[in-house]
Amino acid sequence: MTAPTVAAPRLLPWLLRVHRPALYVWTGLLVLLGGTLLWLWGPLTDAAAEAWRQYNACATGGVCRYDQDAILRYKDVYLYASFAVLAVPFLVAAWAGGALTGRELEHGTAQLAWSQGISPARWLTAKLAVPAALVGAGTGLLVLLHHLTWSAGRSRVDNTKSWFSTETFYANGPLVVALALAGLAAGALAGLLLRRSLAALGAAAVAVAALWTALRFALPHLWPTATGVSGLDGGPGYPGLLVDQGLVTATGAHIDNPGCGSTATAECRELFDRLDAVGYYTDYHPASHYWPLQLTATGAVLAAAALMTLIAFRLLRRRTADKGAAR
Amino acid sequence: MTTPLTGPPRAVLRLHRTALIVWGLFVTGTIAGLVWLNTVTADSARAKSARCDPLAYCADPFANTSYSAPISWISTFICYGFLAVAAWAGAALIGRELEQGTARLAWTQGVSPARWLAAKLAVPALVLTVGGIMLVVAFRWGWAANRDLMGDDWAFADVFVARGPATVAYALCALAVGTLTALLLRRALPALAVSLGAMWTLNFFLERYRESFWPTVTRTSPPEFEASRSWWPLENGAIIDGRRTQDVPYWECDGTSAENERCLDDLGITGHYTTYHPQSHYWPLHLVETGIVLTVAAVATLIAFRLLRRRTTAPAVRKGASV
Incomplete structure (x- = not known):
């Protein structure tokens, strides 16, 4: 038990030293993206809110002078920032696959470390725990800033994205943090499996893409949907994250929407009569389902990360162990 | 070989x-x-x-x-x-x-x-x-x-x-x-x-x-015209006092078509323009x-x-x- 305690203090500084460039890049990314979000949260939201105030104050028919550029700038920067937050899991996965374990096994530096009194399990624990803490904290900070920025605009800027808009839904909650951690685990696993830096980089990025694709399909079904029924005249409602929509007949059966259009036209009215349709049904997630959906999905992704x-x-x-036995 | x-x-x-x-x-x-x-x-x-x-x-x-x-x-x-x-x-x-x-x-x-x-x-x-x-x-x-x-x-x-x-x-x-x-x-x-x-x-x-x-094409004409679907439209607007502008206060004009026309005349609109690339510019643009x-x-x-x-x-x- 003495050898590990002697080696213990050296492990962390060594790890941080080896991955110093990654630490710099990560810090730079956090500063840049965090700064962008703060800029968006403060000045840009204020300017866009003022522009919308001018626009809404315009009398219909008169000349309307409003700061359209502020509104467009708000929208562009918001979207770029959201996409940058969503790219974090891919960057983490690519780095973890390429630099964390794959390169060390390819170059033999891992084997060297194991011969220096650091057991393989402790080596991997440190390799995963330190990046996990930094990735978790950093991504969490970005998500928090993104959510605060989005909330600040919601009541004042009319073109703030809805909570269920894809990029906003993901970038606004802990789901991205879980995806980033899953990316880390996927990268570490790919590196161990393939023992080659570049192959593991590609495999880890593909694994995150696959996880994300699966999530895109599964997410709406992770929580029971609410169903709304609206009259034929009003058209189908769109009150939140849409899951399914169609016509409801007099017997209460749900059938597909023929896409005819509004009952204002006689032909469509006739068609609806023939189908015995009395209204539209909409299976959806209202805003109150945001946290249940986010947390169930986060749990699922964390479970995948734990498994990896x-x-x-x-x-x-x-x-x-094989190697030891063979020796 | x-x-x-x-x-x-x-x-x-x-x-x-x-x-x-x-x-x-x-x-x-x-x-x-x-x-x-x-x-x-x-x-x-x-x-x-x-x-x-x-x-x-x-x-x-x-x-x-x-x-x-x-x-x-x-x-x-x-x-x-x-x-x-x-x-x-x-x-x-x-x-x-x-x-x-x-x-x-x-x-x-x-x-x-x-x-x-x-x-x-x-x-x-x-x-x-x-x-x-x-x-x-x-x-x-x-x-x-x-x-x-x-x-x-x-x-x-x-x-x-x-x-x-x-x-x-x-x-x-x-x-x-x-x-x-x-x-x-x-x-x-x-x-x-x-x-x-x-x-x-x-x-x-x-x-x-x-x-x-590649140089764009600009088409101007007194009446408004519809852009062809094969164009790559870049900019369009009206010609006011001989100057091209995208900032036309159309909302000031309302009413019957005759009233509307008179109103647009009062704004000084003498024509409309569209700047675009026709489809024939595909190869020059692409090759450059x-x-x-x-x-x-x-x-x-x-x-x-x-x-x-x-x-x-x-x-x-x-x-x-x-x-």
């Missing part, structure tokens, strides 16, 4:  | 056979997808739409998207495929060899650095050119075959590139830029990131200023962009060779001096 971490540890143990 | 490939070119092919397989799968898969979409999917989508008289209840009012969505994805992948080439060239082709010292090993085995780099560039360039031409030819056919099912046009950023030699030019440029960044940084992962970023930036600016690579990209590729290649020569001759001189 577990596989990584088992793989490492089996491989290093 | 029957002599088997030997020396450095053979080594390049062997070393990067995974990349070669991925590229081959991408090219053949995309072409097969285009054929399938234009023979099977297009007919079934059109049949579904035909049956889909909205007045007679149809289950799938958006049948066209089963054809148009994959075609759009294919145009995106063909156009932006050069980003993958940039990442690969920076990291796997050159960066890794310099980082691990295998390049130096090759140079001691009778392969001069210049020949080593020439093989490293020529073999992928040939493979990319052949595959790229196949992709462009297939896409030109596949994109044009069922225009009635599509909603895009020739001026869409990815369609613009994917329908001509710029696709190949971007791939070759990515190869050259990846090589240069790798020679500069001598490390695989940083080279990957920088080369990807550089190519993305180049494409971003070319895409942004694409419209100015291709030329710019190829120039960047040539310059990057030239710098790469000079850099390599300077770097590989300098130590020898120093060694000679110290003896």
